[in-house]
Amino acid sequence: MSLFTPRRIGQMSPGGSLITYLLLLAWAAFVIFPIYWLVITSFKSISDVNAGPVYLPFIDFQPSLHAWKDLLIEDWDDTRRAYVNSIIIALCSTGLSVLVGSMAAYALVRVTYAPRFSTILLFVLSLGGALAASLAYGVDWRLAGAVAVAIFVLAVRGLGNRFAATLGNGDILFWMISQRILAPVVVVVPIYMMFQSVGLLDTRTAIIVTYAVINLPIVVWLMFDFFNSIPRDLEESAQLDGATMFTVFREVVLPLSKPGLAATTLLVMILAWNEYLLALFLSTADAQTMPILVAAMNAGERGILWWTMSAVIVVMILPVLVLAIVLQRFISKGILVGAVKG
Amino acid sequence: MSDLTSESAAQRDAILPARSRGDRLNEWLDRNSRHIFLWPAVLLILVFSIFPLVASAVIAFARIRLQAGGYRVRFVGWQNFEKQIFGSEQFHFLGTFGPVSVLGWVFGLAVTAGVIWWIVAYLRSGWTVIGTVGRLFPWGLVLLLGWLLAVTTLSGRPFGTLLTTYFYVLVGCGIQFLIGMGLAFLCSRAIRGRNVFRVLFFLPLMITPIGIGYTFRMMEDTSKGPFAPVWQWAGLGDFSWATDPWAARMFIIIADSWQWIPFVFIMLLAAFENVPRDFNEAAQMDGASEWQIFREITWPQILPVAATVMLIRVIEAFKIVDLPNIMTSGGPGIATESMSLHALFAWRSLDLGQASAVAYLLLVVTVITCVSFFNLVVLKRVRT
Numbered sequence: 001m002s003l004f005t006p007r008r009i010g011q012m013s014p015g016g017s018l019i020t021y022l023l024l025l026a027w028a029a030f031v032i033f034p035i036y037w038l039v040i041t042s043f044k045s046i047s048d049v050n051a052g053p054v055y056l057p058f059i060d061f062q063p064s065l066h067a068w069k070d071l072l073i074e075d076w077d078d079t080r081r082a083y084v085n086s087i088i089i090a091l092c093s094t095g096l097s098v099l100v101g102s103m104a105a106y107a108l109v110r111v112t113y114a115p116r117f118s119t120i121l122l123f124v125l126s127l128g129g130a131l132a133a134s135l136a137y138g139v140d141w142r143l144a145g146a147v148a149v150a151i152f153v154l155a156v157r158g159l160g161n162r163f164a165a166t167l168g169n170g171d172i173l174f175w176m177i178s179q180r181i182l183a184p185v186v187v188v189v190p191i192y193m194m195f196q197s198v199g200l201l202d203t204r205t206a207i208i209v210t211y212a213v214i215n216l217p218i219v220v221w222l223m224f225d226f227f228n229s230i231p232r233d234l235e236e237s238a239q240l241d242g243a244t245m246f247t248v249f250r251e252v253v254l255p256l257s258k259p260g261l262a263a264t265t266l267l268v269m270i271l272a273w274n275e276y277l278l279a280l281f282l283s284t285a286d287a288q289t290m291p292i293l294v295a296a297m298n299a300g301e302r303g304i305l306w307w308t309m310s311a312v313i314v315v316m317i318l319p320v321l322v323l324a325i326v327l328q329r330f331i332s333k334g335i336l337v338g339a340v341k342g
Numbered sequence: 343m344s345d346l347t348s349e350s351a352a353q354r355d356a357i358l359p360a361r362s363r364g365d366r367l368n369e370w371l372d373r374n375s376r377h378i379f380l381w382p383a384v385l386l387i388l389v390f391s392i393f394p395l396v397a398s399a400v401i402a403f404a405r406i407r408l409q410a411g412g413y414r415v416r417f418v419g420w421q422n423f424e425k426q427i428f429g430s431e432q433f434h435f436l437g438t439f440g441p442v443s444v445l446g447w448v449f450g451l452a453v454t455a456g457v458i459w460w461i462v463a464y465l466r467s468g469w470t471v472i473g474t475v476g477r478l479f480p481w482g483l484v485l486l487l488g489w490l491l492a493v494t495t496l497s498g499r500p501f502g503t504l505l506t507t508y509f510y511v512l513v514g515c516g517i518q519f520l521i522g523m524g525l526a527f528l529c530s531r532a533i534r535g536r537n538v539f540r541v542l543f544f545l546p547l548m549i550t551p552i553g554i555g556y557t558f559r560m561m562e563d564t565s566k567g568p569f570a571p572v573w574q575w576a577g578l579g580d581f582s583w584a585t586d587p588w589a590a591r592m593f594i595i596i597a598d599s600w601q602w603i604p605f606v607f608i609m610l611l612a613a614f615e616n617v618p619r620d621f622n623e624a625a626q627m628d629g630a631s632e633w634q635i636f637r638e639i640t641w642p643q644i645l646p647v648a649a650t651v652m653l654i655r656v657i658e659a660f661k662i663v664d665l666p667n668i669m670t671s672g673g674p675g676i677a678t679e680s681m682s683l684h685a686l687f688a689w690r691s692l693d694l695g696q697a698s699a700v701a702y703l704l705l706v707v708t709v710i711t712c713v714s715f716f717n718l719v720v721l722k723r724v725r726t
Binding site: 188317 | 686
């Protein structure tokens with residue numbers, strides 16, 4: 001490269017270009033190979049799997065549909081139930097958390113809140129007191145709860161005005177987003193006990209609500225950034241015309257934020273589809289989701305039946321794979337929105 | 343409105359009360375809309391996140407027995423934590439203790455010296471009370487982890503779930519950052535087929551971790567897996583990833599990286615593409631080498647994004663549970679057990695108190711690590 005004929009921007013020397021391609025292709029192979037192996041294993045006969053590796057269908061081995069027959073005909077009831085559960089849970093929890101989360105995010109962008117610091121402190125204290133009383137001294141939890149609420153209300157009325165330190169929208173936002181740092185395992189034991197005491201264990205409702213809450217921080221975070229970037233003028237003119245906050249939100253804001261909503265929805269839906277730990281705690285049979293079904297197939301007496309296992313995993317990851325390929329732009333935009341802006 | 347005026351009086355009377363009731367509802371909704379928008383989210387988080395968080399703290403100090411129709415709770419104070427840190431579960435959580443080897447002493451003293459140097463450097467640079475108190479946590483954490491490592495694995499004994507979790511977080515995230523950044527850098531150059539690579543590299547992030555766990559178990563099989571001929575050729579046909587502690591841990595990191603490198607890749611690719619082209623061009627004109635351009639121009643520009651990306655990644659990495667559970671069930675022994683899995687196993691043996699105690703310890707180390715990282719790395723990079 002001489003000084004007077006600089007390379008065009010980004011143009012590389014042939015050697016550099018070759019190395020770049022080789023590295024990228026190597027990584028592509030590393031990404032694809034496990035998926036490829038999974039798919040072909042689901043078409044292998046039992047003896048082909050057990051005898052050692054065979055790689056190419058029709059050349060190395062004759063594909064067989066026996067695993068798929070097992071899965072789709074003999075075990076159809078189990079598979080279908082888990083699949084339907086997974087679909088319903090992913091859709092409903094996503095709907096719930098996107099609705100609730102985007103409303104909260106919008107409110108945090110447009111309305112100024114000033115919760116009192118003392119109120120929050122009192123709330124936590126009375127909650128802890130009620131819990132300790134009902135767990136340690138066997139006080140009925142309804143009674144403890146009622147007393148705690150009464151004390152809380154009285155104390156807020158009496159003391160609230162003396163400590164005037166307030167928090168702002170930023171604090172509420174941080175509080176909501178920071179919930180993401182909680183490992184599910186920290187909160188899942190009480191959630192399990194809660195649902196058990198109201199008889200909702202092993203129902204879709206329990207899992208839907210839990211997933212919605214777990215994913216709420218992501219929705220609030222992404223949608224807050226998105227709403228923040230929408231110009232205010234349109235909303236203000238609508239407000240001047242006498243539209244309420246609901247109308248403005250529904251008629252003006254939501255249509256404007258379709259890209260953000262789509263990205264968030266997809267991301268949250270995939271997270272809900274893939275979730276494992278919470279479903280493991282909250283479901284035993286009826287509400288089983290696909291990841292739980294797959295994990296439970298480990299337990300056979302003959303060891304893992306890799307052919308059936310592969311088939312069921314293919315079925316499980318097919319929807320997310322298709323979504324990821326078709327809508328990659330949307331999803332990665334969703335991941336990007338929050339992080340790149342910090 | 344014109345319709346209304348043309349209607350008969352009777353009809354109007356019939357309509358008006360209904361309208362006014364609707365108006366009242368609308369008015370009420372409108373007046374309280376600021377609360378109605380925010381409160382559902384707040385309530386959901388309070389009930390399913392804050393309440394369990396407090397309840398978990400209460401449970402961590404108790405021993406809970408399942409009974410017909412409920413639980414019997416007995417408070418045992420710090421016993422659950424004592425058991426993990428000093429008692430019969432110490433080997434499980436912290437590791438097996440014993441006399442420290444020479445290597446252990448050298449490493450532990452080196453870490454101590456490093457921390458002291460860090461403290462002195464900070465105090466010299468002008469200190470504040472809050473800054474010092476805040477730094478006490480990372481200082482203590484580094485000392486703790488360093489000496490734990492010195493006492494356990496460097497002295498020839500296995501370590502517990504705390505260090506295993508940190509191994510996944512530090513080594514795993516480090517690998518993911520380096521490879522993810524490398525791929526993003528390569529992909530950000532003007533090459534053909536960029537979009538194909540972009541879609542392809544993104545895929546693993548979306549795949550269910552349970553599926554990944556089983557798929558990589560097939561990969562790791564040295565007798566029937568796809569790489570069996572390679573292993574046999576290398577004379578390692580009897581080797582099994584799952585029976586050697588370090589190999590098992592590495593294999594989980596490989597699977598975890600397969601899933602998460604795309605995340606780093608996607609983020610940093612966007613960051614690389616945001617670096618203004620004219621900077622690079624100007625540097626190239628001045629005859630700067632590729633490495634110089636990267637270090638002097640690109641790296642400072644992507645640093646804020648990189649720090650944020652790694653913060654998110656570290657937060658998620660602490661939660662790792664599916665892969666160890668599927669790939670090794672925490673074994674051999676407890677070698678691959680993360681703290682989440684530790685808590686899950688404690689819950690399976692119906693020891694809810696221990697489960698909550700371990701979960702809380704996980705929360706404490708996660709928060710200390712992430713807050714320190716945020717304050718010492720992310721904020722600093724954003725400010726400067």
